[in-house]
Structure formats: structure tokens, C-alpha cells
Amino acid sequence: MSTSRAKKGLYQALITVLLLIGTIPFIVPFGSIIGVAVGACAVALGVLIGLVSARARLSALPTLAITAAVHVLLAPWLLPDVAHDLSGVYEVLAATVTVWRDALTLPLPLTAFSAMTTLPWLTGLACGVLATRAVYAGRLHLAGFTVLAEAAVAIAWGDTATPLPAVVGAVLAAGVLGLWALAAQWGRHDQVAEVLEETDAGVTTGARRGAARAGALLAAITLVVAISAPAAPHARAVLRDAFSPPLDLTEYATPLSLVRTLETQLASTTLMTVSDLPDGARIRIAALDSYDGLSARISQASGRGAHFQRIGRGTPLVPEPDSGAATTASGSGPGPTTVTFVLDGYTYPWVPTVTDTLSITPAGARAEAISDSLFYDTFSSTGLVTARLAAEDVLTEDVKVPATPSDADLTQLSLADVSLGSVEDVPASVQALARSLVGSESEPLNQIRALQRALRTGYYSDGTKTPSEPGHGAARLAGMVAADSLVGDDEQYAVLMMLMCRSLGIPARVVMGFDPTTDGDATDVTGEDVSAWVEVAFEQVGWVSFDVTPERDQVPQQQNARKVSNPEPQVLQPPLPQQDPAELPPVYEDDNRDGSEEDRPAGLPTAVVAAIGAAAGTVLLLAAILAAKALRRARRRRRDGVERALGAWDEVVDRALDLGRRTPAGLTRREAAARLAAGFPRADLPRFARAIDAQVFAAGDPSSYDLNQIWESADAIVPVMASDRPRWRRLLARLSPRSLFRPAGRGRRARTSRRTGS
Known part of the structure; x- marks a missing residue:
């Protein structure tokens, strides 16, 4: 021992x-x-x-x-x-x-x-x-x-x-x-x-x-x-x-759809208050690198593009150098600093950040709700809160603004090889305009500057004083290029620049955000401060920003009316056949600016969730009891020699215990069978106990045939024991855990008993 x-x-x-x-x-x-x-x-x-x-x-x-x-x-x-x-x-x-x-x-x-x-x-x-x-x-x-x-x-x-x-x-x-x-x-x-x-x-x-x-x-x-x-x-x-990314961006409208609303309807509305923003830094909302003919979006293609993940304290927000994605322009810029955003009229899901954001810490009354729904993508440097931001939310961010490289430095560098989203359904006129503007120039930086100069000589219009349609779909951009002069706002110019760059093989993306210095106040950010620009990826320095929108005071003086000579007589055309409505991307409705949640889908009531959880827990518990009994029976039947015979007796005793009949301790098998026979008269337990004793105390080990007969008898006795009980009582006995609490290893005395008896 x-x-x-x-x-x-x-x-x-x-x-x-x-x-x-x-x-x-x-x-x-x-x-x-x-x-x-x-x-x-x-x-x-x-x-x-x-x-x-x-x-x-x-x-x-x-x-x-x-x-x-x-x-x-x-x-x-x-x-x-x-x-x-x-x-x-x-x-x-x-x-x-x-x-x-x-x-x-x-x-x-x-x-x-x-x-x-x-x-x-x-x-x-x-x-x-x-x-x-x-x-x-x-x-x-x-x-x-x-x-x-x-x-x-x-x-x-x-x-x-x-x-x-x-x-x-x-x-x-x-x-x-x-x-x-x-x-x-x-x-x-x-x-x-x-x-x-x-x-x-x-x-x-x-x-x-x-x-x-x-x-x-x-x-x-x-x-x-x-x-x-x-x-x-x-x-x-x-x-x-x-595991695939847990966030589906198709449920959210492109951030660029907010530009016209912010610069017109919310021009004087304070969206957020910013503290300790470094000089010259701009606020980023999202970087968009794909285009489908309707809108520019953040790509989520398989194997590339954005990969939004939940973030918390200590989660690195800057991509690793070998991650395959270009970082923002880096250099000997100022050291890390802390910027605080106190939100007011900004009630959208997209998180305001600053390049490069190292960490995001929510504060305020909704800090926990924001933390539980805060996602960030290091590829596009974009954050998103699925619960949406609201007034009085506070975001504290550790940021590091990189230095802007000079043209002399960029001339020595080649374009970075980055995986961007697909660009589809681009108007042919946009590609033709890009080729005509760059001419025979082959240097990437010179091509970018040529496109930038051409766009900045256009006119700015947000549609309030002179006609300018919103949006940046293929039809809107084709009309903009076909006009006598370029007229648009940040939304159209930035997307047009990205598409022209991509047609020339230049890795470019659109960034939507705010330039707090637009209205002369870098502390209070209003809708008038909304902006969009283009970033191009270069080796070693990463993403470099280029402003392509004309100055806002560069507005068209008058609208040139198109002259039509010898107009054809108008003929009433037959009505067009009815078509199914097109499936449009999601848009921002009234944006729920008051922060109320009455239009948001409600989840299941707490009582229903608790009831479902309790029911599931009960089912799992009952299944565990049945599985434990089945495993116990299989383990007993796999034993060798006398222990297998004793396992059959233990199975019968456990069945009796589940049916409410307990065997007193210290009794022999025949005495226990006599006690149990009163409660189960049809089972003939005394005879079964004698058969067990015959195998236990016989000379030598019992044969396999005898042990199989013992277990066949046990299999026949178990259902007979419960045959005179009501059906509900038999069901309770099958689900009862009482027999599982009997001391383990009681059958180990089998070998000792046999040897003593012999």
C-alpha cells in the first residue's frame, strides 16, 4: 500500500x-x-x-x-x-x-x-x-x-x-x-x-x-x-x-455623405471642443480607399483592406512596420501629446482621431458603453463606435503628429506597394482627364502635383449660393468633368483626385475629417470646418497628405448658360417601364442629434433573456445528468472479473435509490435485497443478489458468459423496478442525480471480498 x-x-x-x-x-x-x-x-x-x-x-x-x-x-x-x-x-x-x-x-x-x-x-x-x-x-x-x-x-x-x-x-x-x-x-x-x-x-x-x-x-x-x-x-x-472581422461596414453610410450636411445645415453648430491639438494637425474621421460607382468606402475585401477589431487600454493602434500597410508620414515631428475631444453636436458612429493616434480612452457618463462598442482599424486609421457617439461624450487620445516631408525628400522616394480596395465603374472622362493633365510626365510626385494644381484652379461651391449637386457618384463626377469648369466642394474634389491618381497607378485614398483652422478657431469645431483631402503612400514615409479643394472664396461669379441653336421641337415621349427600385447604400437620417434612442432597434427584454438562459441551463444540467449515468454504466460494464459483476449490482442499487429506496449501510447483498424487495416485489432482487454472490465467492474468476448473463439480468430488472410507478415518477427517477452522489470506488472491495471468501 x-x-x-x-x-x-x-x-x-x-x-x-x-x-x-x-x-x-x-x-x-x-x-x-x-x-x-x-x-x-x-x-x-x-x-x-x-x-x-x-x-x-x-x-x-x-x-x-x-x-x-x-x-x-x-x-x-x-x-x-x-x-x-x-x-x-x-x-x-x-x-x-x-x-x-x-x-x-x-x-x-x-x-x-x-x-x-x-x-x-x-x-x-x-x-x-x-x-x-x-x-x-x-x-x-x-x-x-x-x-x-x-x-x-x-x-x-x-x-x-x-x-x-x-x-x-x-x-x-x-x-x-x-x-x-x-x-x-x-x-x-x-x-x-x-x-x-x-x-x-x-x-x-x-x-x-x-x-x-x-x-x-x-x-x-x-x-x-x-x-x-x-x-x-x-x-x-x-x-x-x-474568425472573420466582427464588424460589417455595409451597415454604415460612407462618412463622405456627411460633408454637404455639415458644411451647410450645421455650419454654425459646435460639433466638438478640442483641447491641446498640435499646431497644423487636422482631425481625421475616416480614410476611404475603394469606389463602386456610387460612393467611396473603406474596403473590407477578403485578405486585404480594413480589419476592425475591438480595442481597449493598451491595445496598439499603430500598425507594425512589417504589417504590409503604409503608415502615415513619419519623421522628426513633435513628440506624443494628449488631445481631448468633448463632443457636442457630433452624434455619428465615426470616431474623431488625430494622426497618429496611439490610444483612445473614453470618459464621461457613457464611457462604458463606448468602450464596449469601440472598434479600430489600423489599416485605415479609422475608429467606429457601434453605439454611436453622443453629446457630452469625452475621448482622450494619445497622439503623435508626424512631420511633413518636403518635395525634395519625396522626389527621392518611390511609391509604396500597398493593398487598397477596388475602384470600379469610374467614368472614362475622369481617366481621360487624368492622362491629359499629366501629359508626358512620368515622375509620380510631378504627376500628383499636376493633378493637384489643376483641381485647385477650379471653383468651390456647396450648393448654397451657386448650383452644385451633392454626392460623388459616377454620374456626378462625369458631369463635373464635362462642364465648362470644375465646380464642387471637398467631397467631389477629393474623390475625383483619388480616382485620377488610381487610374495612373498611384496608391491614393480619400480622408474625410475637420480642419479646425478653417473658421479661425482651432478649439471649437463646427460644421464649417469639415474637410476632405487625399493621401498617397510613399516608401519609408508612409501616407502623405495633399489638399486638392480650391479655396472657399474661389466661387464661380456667374453660371454660364448653354446656348442652344435651332432647337428641335419637343415630342412627348412614352413613359418608361416600371423598374424595381435600386438598392442604395445606407444614408444618415436626421442623425438623431438629440441623442435619443427611440428610433433604434430594441433588443430582447431582460426577462426574456433571463428566461431563455434559465431554460438553457436547465436543459444542459439534465443532459449532463443523463450523460453521467450513461458513462457510469458503460464504465461498470467494461470492468474485469468480479468487479464487473459487482457493477451490475451497483447499477440496480442506484436505480432503487433514484426511485426513492435507499439501502442502509453495513448490510450484505442478500440483506439489502430483502429490504429492497418490499418496494420492488416484481423485480426478484433476492435471486439476483444470490447470483451475484455466487460469482463473487466462487473459486477462480467468473467466465465472460456468466458475466454477460448477470448484466442481461440487470438490464431486465431495472425497467421492472419502475414498472408499477407512474410515468412522471419514472421520468423523475431517470433525471434524479441522487445516485451520482454515492461515494466513488465502492466496487473496489470486490477483489478483496473474493479473496477473503476463498
């Missing part, structure tokens, strides 16, 4: 060490040691729960209940990113269900979001309990697979990089294989020793040779893993790669 306990202690120590090593990959999703620390603490608690439940001989359901209680009672006070009060309990309960999805959809590091340490906590706690119970049940293969499963979760929910892959992989592989080899070697040694009883007959020598062979094989495997791991491809497949 002492030797068996020593072996289990050794197995348990090895498993615990391997579980702790398996938490190392949690460094990647959290970007720090916090994931490993939480996972290691959870592993320690899980091992402790497993030891206590194994010593108390508790079955699976009580062990699960203890684990759940430890999770609910301790996690809110141990996890560092959860409030240490009653609200933390709610966070932990919610994260228990949602963390598996959120950890795959939220950007790394996960420390930027609350309750994310629930992932290593749950993984370590569950694996610690399961591995410990597997060790004490003698299922060392299951314990080894549990160790590997813990490391697999940490890797799958992380990123493509893994810290110390050679060391961690080699140690885990060697540890698990060593555990299995050691258990197999000791198992063979015990079997041989039992057969030979007191005679050594070379058992010790054979054991030493087997241990030496196992050790040599294990060392070879460890060496191969350690050598091959660094040479293995570093790009691994993780679950994060299988």
Missing part, C-alpha cells in the same frame, strides 16, 4: 510540474507574465481540489460542484482584471461563457480588456482537477493528454508566435512520454512480481534493463524535439485565424 501511494505521489508531482510548464504559452495572448501567473495559481488550486476529492472518494458530480464553487467564490478576488466586489462575481460568471469567443475576436494583448484572465484561470483549474483525478484513478494516459490539452488551449487561443517553442515542446513531450514509460515499466514489474510471488528470478535486473531502455528512448525523443523545434516553421495555425 505504501509503495502504491509513493508511486501515485511521484506521478502527481510530475503531472503538476508539467501542468505548470504548460501555462507558459499564455504569455503570448496577454503580452506579459500575468497569464502564466493566473494559470499557475489555477493549476495549484485544481490539484488541491483533485487531491481532496480523491481522498474523500467523491464522484464526478460532487467534484464538479466543488470546482464550480471555488471558481465563483475565489476568482473575483484573485483575478487581477476583475473588480474585487459583487460586480466582479457577475463579470466572472459572464466571462465563463464569453471569454472563449472574446479571446479570439479581441486584439492582442488581452490585458487591454477586463475579465480576460478567466481564460488561463478556467483552463488551469479544469486541467488541474482532471489530471489529478486521472492519476488517482490509475489513468495516466488521460492525465498526460490533459497536460497536452492545457498547452494546446494556450497556443490555439494565442497568436502565431510561441515563447521558447523548443524548450516548452521538448519538456512537455519528454515529461508526458516519461510518465507513460515509467508507469508501463512499473506496471510490468508489479505483474511479474505478483506471479512469481517472493522469488526474484531476475525481476529486478529486468526492471533495471527496461528502465535503462526507456530512459535512452526518452532522451533520444527529447533531443530530436529540441533540435527540430527551432527549425520548424514559425507560422502556426491558431483559432484566431479562422
Whole structure:
């Protein structure tokens, strides 16, 4: 007995060490040691729960209940990113269900979001309990697979990089294989020793040779893993790669559709108040790099374009240098500074930012609502709040305004190779105008300057004093180019410039935002400050801004009327056939400027959600009870020899307990059968008990035929026991968890009883 306990202690120590090593990959999703620390603490608690439940001989359901209680009672006070009060309990309960999805959809590091340490906590706690119970049940293969499963979760929910892959992989592989080899070697040694009883007959020598062979094989495997791991491809497949962006931009109108409304209807309305905005900096709303003939939009094509992700504290908002997307123009500009936006009349989903925005921190009464719905795309440097912004919202941003490179510097640089959205249905007249304006010029910067000069010699009109249609669709731009002179506002000129650049192979995009210095006040941003410009990507410096809209005082003096000579007589044309209305992109209605939410779709009532959750929880609990009983029955039927016969008797006793009949402790099987016969007269339990005793106390092991007959009798007795009960009572008995709480391992006395009886 002492030797068996020593072996289990050794197995348990090895498993615990391997579980702790398996938490190392949690460094990647959290970007720090916090994931490993939480996972290691959870592993320690899980091992402790497993030891206590194994010593108390508790079955699976009580062990699960203890684990759940430890999770609910301790996690809110141990996890560092959860409030240490009653609200933390709610966070932990919610994260228990949602963390598996959120950890795959939220950007790394996960420390930027609350309750994310629930992932290593749950993984370590569950694996610690399961591995410990597997060790004490003698299922060392299951314990080894549990160790590997813990490391697999940490890797799958992380990123493509893994810290110390050679060391961690080699140690885990060697540890698990060593555990299995050691258990197999000791198992063979015990079997041989039992057969030979007191005679050594070379058992010790054979054991030493087997241990030496196992050790040599294990060392070879460890060496191969350690050598091959660094040479293995570093790009691994993780679950994060299988999830698509959670935000669909087709539900939102293009920000450029706001330009005409802002510059006319809200020209004198204070949209926001800006503090500490660097000199010369402009406010960005969105960068649009695709065009479909109707509007310019932010591209979301598969494998390229925008990838909006939820952001939190510490989430990097500037793309990495090797991300494939050009950054904004960089140089020896001023250092990082903090800019504060206090919103007033600005009630749109698009977030005002400044190039380059390093972090966004919401404040005010709606800070939590904004944080829960704040998305950002580093490709287009655009932020979006799905809950929409409202008056009195406060956004604090850490920004760094890059220096603007000179033409002399840009001349030495080539255009950047960036993946932009598609440009479709561009009028042929726009492409022809671009070619005619650049002529034979081949230098990219000279081509851009030629287009810029041509557009800035046009006329500015927002439609209030001189006719100028809004929008930037293909028909509007074709009419603008075909006119005697160019007339439009920021919306038309910026899109026209982007399309002409793209027709020449120049990577350009439109940026919509505000220039606070337009009205002479850089603090209060009004609708009059709305602006749009074009950015072109250059190597080394990234996106460089170009203003293409004429000065606002450069308005057309008069409208040139087109003369028509010898007009043809007008003839009444037949009516056009009716057509289905075209599916237009979404537009901003009245924009709900007062911040009311009466026109927004309402979600499900809380009572309905609670009822659905309670029903789903009840169904899952009942399914778990039925599954536990089925697994218990299958485990009993797979036993060997006398233990299999005793398993059939335990199955009958458990059925009686579920039906409300408990067997007193200390009775023999025949005495227990006599007690139960009063409640189940048609089941003939005394005869069944005698058949069980005949197999237990007979000389030698029972045959497979006899054991099959025992189980066939048990299968026939179980339904007979409930046959005289009402249907609802039989259903309650099937769903009753009472028999699952009986002490585990009571059938282990079978071998001892048989030997004593013989």
C-alpha cells in the first residue's frame, strides 16, 4: 500500500510540474507574465481540489460542484482584471461563457480588456482537477493528454508566435512520454512480481534493463524535439485565424455623405471642443480607399483592406512596420501629446482621431458603453463606435503628429506597394482627364502635383449660393468633368483626385475629417470646418497628405448658360417601364442629434433573456445528468472479473435509490435485497443478489458468459423496478442525480471480498 501511494505521489508531482510548464504559452495572448501567473495559481488550486476529492472518494458530480464553487467564490478576488466586489462575481460568471469567443475576436494583448484572465484561470483549474483525478484513478494516459490539452488551449487561443517553442515542446513531450514509460515499466514489474510471488528470478535486473531502455528512448525523443523545434516553421495555425472581422461596414453610410450636411445645415453648430491639438494637425474621421460607382468606402475585401477589431487600454493602434500597410508620414515631428475631444453636436458612429493616434480612452457618463462598442482599424486609421457617439461624450487620445516631408525628400522616394480596395465603374472622362493633365510626365510626385494644381484652379461651391449637386457618384463626377469648369466642394474634389491618381497607378485614398483652422478657431469645431483631402503612400514615409479643394472664396461669379441653336421641337415621349427600385447604400437620417434612442432597434427584454438562459441551463444540467449515468454504466460494464459483476449490482442499487429506496449501510447483498424487495416485489432482487454472490465467492474468476448473463439480468430488472410507478415518477427517477452522489470506488472491495471468501 505504501509503495502504491509513493508511486501515485511521484506521478502527481510530475503531472503538476508539467501542468505548470504548460501555462507558459499564455504569455503570448496577454503580452506579459500575468497569464502564466493566473494559470499557475489555477493549476495549484485544481490539484488541491483533485487531491481532496480523491481522498474523500467523491464522484464526478460532487467534484464538479466543488470546482464550480471555488471558481465563483475565489476568482473575483484573485483575478487581477476583475473588480474585487459583487460586480466582479457577475463579470466572472459572464466571462465563463464569453471569454472563449472574446479571446479570439479581441486584439492582442488581452490585458487591454477586463475579465480576460478567466481564460488561463478556467483552463488551469479544469486541467488541474482532471489530471489529478486521472492519476488517482490509475489513468495516466488521460492525465498526460490533459497536460497536452492545457498547452494546446494556450497556443490555439494565442497568436502565431510561441515563447521558447523548443524548450516548452521538448519538456512537455519528454515529461508526458516519461510518465507513460515509467508507469508501463512499473506496471510490468508489479505483474511479474505478483506471479512469481517472493522469488526474484531476475525481476529486478529486468526492471533495471527496461528502465535503462526507456530512459535512452526518452532522451533520444527529447533531443530530436529540441533540435527540430527551432527549425520548424514559425507560422502556426491558431483559432484566431479562422474568425472573420466582427464588424460589417455595409451597415454604415460612407462618412463622405456627411460633408454637404455639415458644411451647410450645421455650419454654425459646435460639433466638438478640442483641447491641446498640435499646431497644423487636422482631425481625421475616416480614410476611404475603394469606389463602386456610387460612393467611396473603406474596403473590407477578403485578405486585404480594413480589419476592425475591438480595442481597449493598451491595445496598439499603430500598425507594425512589417504589417504590409503604409503608415502615415513619419519623421522628426513633435513628440506624443494628449488631445481631448468633448463632443457636442457630433452624434455619428465615426470616431474623431488625430494622426497618429496611439490610444483612445473614453470618459464621461457613457464611457462604458463606448468602450464596449469601440472598434479600430489600423489599416485605415479609422475608429467606429457601434453605439454611436453622443453629446457630452469625452475621448482622450494619445497622439503623435508626424512631420511633413518636403518635395525634395519625396522626389527621392518611390511609391509604396500597398493593398487598397477596388475602384470600379469610374467614368472614362475622369481617366481621360487624368492622362491629359499629366501629359508626358512620368515622375509620380510631378504627376500628383499636376493633378493637384489643376483641381485647385477650379471653383468651390456647396450648393448654397451657386448650383452644385451633392454626392460623388459616377454620374456626378462625369458631369463635373464635362462642364465648362470644375465646380464642387471637398467631397467631389477629393474623390475625383483619388480616382485620377488610381487610374495612373498611384496608391491614393480619400480622408474625410475637420480642419479646425478653417473658421479661425482651432478649439471649437463646427460644421464649417469639415474637410476632405487625399493621401498617397510613399516608401519609408508612409501616407502623405495633399489638399486638392480650391479655396472657399474661389466661387464661380456667374453660371454660364448653354446656348442652344435651332432647337428641335419637343415630342412627348412614352413613359418608361416600371423598374424595381435600386438598392442604395445606407444614408444618415436626421442623425438623431438629440441623442435619443427611440428610433433604434430594441433588443430582447431582460426577462426574456433571463428566461431563455434559465431554460438553457436547465436543459444542459439534465443532459449532463443523463450523460453521467450513461458513462457510469458503460464504465461498470467494461470492468474485469468480479468487479464487473459487482457493477451490475451497483447499477440496480442506484436505480432503487433514484426511485426513492435507499439501502442502509453495513448490510450484505442478500440483506439489502430483502429490504429492497418490499418496494420492488416484481423485480426478484433476492435471486439476483444470490447470483451475484455466487460469482463473487466462487473459486477462480467468473467466465465472460456468466458475466454477460448477470448484466442481461440487470438490464431486465431495472425497467421492472419502475414498472408499477407512474410515468412522471419514472421520468423523475431517470433525471434524479441522487445516485451520482454515492461515494466513488465502492466496487473496489470486490477483489478483496473474493479473496477473503476463498
